[in-house]
Amino acid sequence: MLRNGRIVNKPIGSAGAWREPSPRIEAKACVRVALANGGLEAMRKLIAVSAQEKANLLSWATGDPQLVSRIEQAVTYREQVLEEFNRLAANAPAEIS
Helix, strand or coil: CEECCEECCCCCCHHHHCCCCCHHHHHHHHHHHHHHHCCHHHHHHHHCCCHHHHHHHHHHCCCCHHHHHHHHHHHHHHHHHHHHHHHHHHCCCHHHC
């Protein structure tokens, strides 16, 4: 689990198990991983959700409004993470410390 941009090895309850960190914290962790592995562009591709991927997900979920809503929330979250990632990566490594 990430807490304030750091990995914490503490058990979490079921309510917190599926909660995402803020987009900024997630992006910070992604930049760290990308820099350690030499691949900012590769990480961008992993974070991004293409229009085709989104269309496929929404097509698959047709008929279940709750699932459609959750997919849209997840895609929005990924877009926010990518926005933060790009901002942090432009200023890396100063921004991720």
